[in-house]
Amino acid sequence: MILGECYIGLSPRLAVAWKFLKFSISSEMNKNTKDNKIIRDILIHIDETENLNQRKLATELGIALGMANAYIKRCVRKGYIKVTQIPPNRYAYYLTPQGFTEKTRLTAEFLADSFSFFRRARVQYSDLYKLCAKNGWNRVAIAGVSELADIAILYAREHDIKLVAVICSDYDGETFHGLPVISSMNTDLDIDAVILAEIQSLEKKYLCLVNSMSPERILVPDLLPVRHKEIMI
Structure with a gap:
């Protein structure tokens, strides 16, 4: 079974449990935070x-032109940006x-949040490794290729x-931080426990893991909003 492609084949109990799962990884990046990030990036650019124009700005930020225009207008209203017309039909933008x-x-604020997130991730993954060692789950796999996986792998050596292995179905490389990358739990590797370090498609990949391994051996840091304890097997 490939991670991220496993809605079909869930056991009846897991299918029922699906409605109790509230996944919102975007809670780390809620609307207010997203707005602040876009405004910060606009001001920096x-x-x-x-010679910055709206189209170039939208491309640099990876957002639609209309959205870039809306944010620029918001910055003008807040007094962050001054706009001067330059003929023919061009505008120059300046920071006030x-x-x-x-x-x-x-x-x-962004740097403070980043350092806070890093510290939380380090502590929570360290706690999960301690739990694995306590339970005798010595062979552990990381699920996900992400910034979280970077942190999880970095601190594993202390435990x-x-x-x-690293479990990820949509990663092109064969290794990640020197670990073999496998696309699913269907492997000859003897894996005692899996620790989630995924950000994208979190809900799909978590359920795939649950359908491949005992839920008690799928460990999730608290910073990932997976209410896995509500799944009743």
Whole structure:
């Protein structure tokens, strides 16, 4: 069974349990946070890029042109940006003193959130490794190729367990941080437990793991919003 492609074949109990699962990895990146990130990136680009236009800005930020226009208008209303018309039918964008202050504030906030997230992830993955060692689950796999997986793998060496593989169906490489990448649990590797470190398609991949292994051996850090304890097997 391939991770991320396993809605069909769930046991009846797991299918019923699906409605109790509330996945929202975007809670780490809620609407307010997303808005702040886009505004911060707009202010940074305007401050650092000459001859910037809306189309180029939208491309740089990876958002639609209409969305870029809406955010620019919001920044103008808030007094962060000054717009000057340059013939023919072109506009120049400048940061106001208030905009520069806001850019600095949002950047500091972003860095603080990033460091806080890193610390939480480090502590929570370390706790899961300790749990594995306590239960005798010495051969552990990491599910996911992501920034979380980077952190999880980095701190595994501090604990009395062995990482044997990374499980990911949509990764092109054969290895990740020196570990073999496998696409599913159908493997000859002897895996005692799996620790989730996935961000994209979290709900699909978690359910695939649950359908392939005893739920008690699928460990999820608290920072990932999977209410796995509600699944009744």
